[in-house]
Amino acid sequence: MIKYVGQTEIKEKHRATCHCGAVVLELTLPNGIENPRRCDCSICRRKGAIVGSVKLSGIRIVSGAENLTLYQFNTHTAKHFFCSHCGIYTHHQRRSNPTEYGFNIGCLDGVNPFDLGDVVTNDGVNHPADRT
Ligand SMILES: [Zn+2]
Secondary structure, three states: OEOEEOOEEOOOEEEEEOOOOOOEEEEEOOOOEOOOEEEOOOOHHHHOOOEEEEEHHHEEEEEOHHHEEEEOOOOOOOEEEEEOOOOOEEEEEOOOOOOEEEEEHHHEOOOOHHHHOOOEEEOOOOOHHHOO
């Protein structure tokens, strides 16, 4: 668990926003940032975000739900959300674990994801749900 990123303390209820501020989320992060990672699947390699994990109950949309656009592809299991105004990815419901959201660590108030240093890269090309 990561309780500080640079000088920024990760609060139990931490605010996250898209770039333009049309979407405001409240994340419940009692253990700080858990399992931060990059991923090389077809969508993550394009968006380039470092993603954290939170239970589905751990994201509350404070304002701007109407500004979130849902994007789905391939098996249409995962739900990828982004702001329809500024285009920033905020969070997604995972295909690998639908009881979790991934969220954009760069959207957390005061957090510079580059302060995390090296982050593991998930093997998204060989998705666990595609292995038999
Ligand atoms: Zn926005």
